[in-house]
Amino acid sequence: QAEDGYRLWLRYDQLKNASLRTGYESRLATISLPGNSPTLQVARKELEMALSGLLGKMVRIPETRNPQASLQIEKSSARVSAQELTSLGEEGFLIRSTGGKSPLLITANSEVGLLYGVFHFLRLLQTEQSIEKLNIKEVPRLALRMLNHWDNLDRTVERGYAGFSIWNWHTLPTYMDQRYIDYARANASIGINAVSITNVNANATILTQPYLQKVKALADLFRAYGIKVYLTARFSAPVEIGGLKTADPLEPAVQQWWKDKAREIYAIIPDFGGFLVKANSEGQPGPQDYKRTHADGANMLADAVAPFKGKVIWRAFVYSAEVPDDRHKQAYSEFLPLDGKFRSNVLVQVKNGAIDFMPREPFHPLFGALPKTPVMMEFQITQEYLGQGTHLVYLAPLFKECLESDTYQKGKGTTVASTLNGMAGVSNIGTDINWTGHLFGQANWYALGRLAWNHELSAEDIAKEWIRMSFSTDPSLVSDLTQMMLASREILVNYMNPIGLHHIMATGHHYGPGPWVADLNRPEWNPTYYHRADSIGIGFNRTATGSDALSQYHPDAAKKWSDPATCPDIDLLWFHHLPWNFTMRSGRTLWNELCYRYNLGVDSVSWMQTVWNRQQSKLDAQRFEQVKMLLNIQHQEAKWWRDACLLYFQSFSRLPIPAPYEQPA
């Protein structure tokens, strides 16, 4: 069988350890999973497929109840107290060894909770954990755990590096690709419960009848997996497909148009999630076109979906050339005055950082700053500014760094995670055989789901789970790959954007270096706007003597950043413009540190190659070769980044590249 990665982390190959297998087999001799609703059928099928694979023998589970079964899977089990059941909420579950005639129990309040429990249980087997004395209680931390696809109706994907969109609008709704099922399984296995399937740079056509019928086919399929469908709403849709002259949110005809549209959608998809909206950002239409606020726009849509319990997710990613001061500040300036002005079914979705999915950004100042507004995190799983589909970068450390940052908004310990009501990841999924282009991109999809479920999981534990499920449980392999994955993000930061540098990628595609670009007509798109290198030094002064973006943070959060002496090295040039001979914590000058970091980045990619290569014998040939080839590209491109950036910055610093590094050719 070709090991092409299609099966993701749900591989279910026969467990190599025979005694473990027989142990599991005896514990799972009989399974009771009564009922045949769509969700229970999905759970049963998954168990049958997984156990048949893992145990290497056909497993079939009847639809009837068997009170004596060794594994009991049942809703609201009488063997668990009412109080304990209540604490599980809608989506939580319990997995428990209860002893007696039916020693293992999976229970939940809902069928989807049971499905989550089944996937969790299967993960225990896949990762070869003991199932002897289980007492697992899992309740998701966030209610909304979402993927955002930036998929266009022509199947191109904005910032997609894994082929075309998996949504085949041509053959939907009649032809249901197997991929849709496997996509839903993968998402359910990590607790994703919402997907918006169209680009935020929206096309109003998706809201027309023929397309809504196609969306319905997906929603009908996803329902069994606990996944709700959302669509992106183009703000000018009433004009474009409704024949109105305006899309002004305060205009009654416009409000009525959206109300009718919502009623039409809910008649087709009764559990439709709602709308995700990008407005007045990067040329997209929005309420400000009519001198109205983001709240006016969001509330109009919110009123339209409210009768059906729908939500509006309004993005805070706004910036414009007209506000040239510091793009960093615009979202905060526009949204802060609107706190408390949104309807209760509106969530504001904020990118992790204030610029744009950089390899490293301080957390966005809006987190914790909108106490009256439910806020969602938007992370980017697709690697727009992080080597796209060719660089191996495990993103859980980036996600965790942001989630654990202290906003101080309600006193010390007000982490970003504690301020959230949901989490979305911009999908990296496409038609590539392995879904994500780079095999290790799968780990980022996986990690987003796991962290949305429980942000307290460590990046290391998530990596280990994923490696064990995707490759093997061999201890040396797990340890090597874990180390490589955990280091990979910092390695990329070193060869791309060290010491707080940012947005110095090439124009448009954002792949490869372009720090010299200075002539774009949108000033805030020019890399020179961000690094500000000159004969004196480098970096963006965002303190009170500069753009003062720092003042948007709580003073206790801003404190450490405000002074170069206390600002962590990793954020230094994000907040300060410093002389080339500034002394770093390492004792090196800033210029020498820059050279050191870029070279370290390149050398570390060689280290990743060594680590990968030494595990060759434990990996299947196809996946081994794929990753090996991509690591070769990554190594070449790390050198490209280093050489381009150092040569360019050297034209300002006029300092030599210190020994032992070679002068770039």
Ligand code: GCW
């Ligand atoms: O990161 C930038 C991307 C755009 C994207 C935009 C956004 C969907 O370069 O491609 O557009 O952000 O998040 O809206």
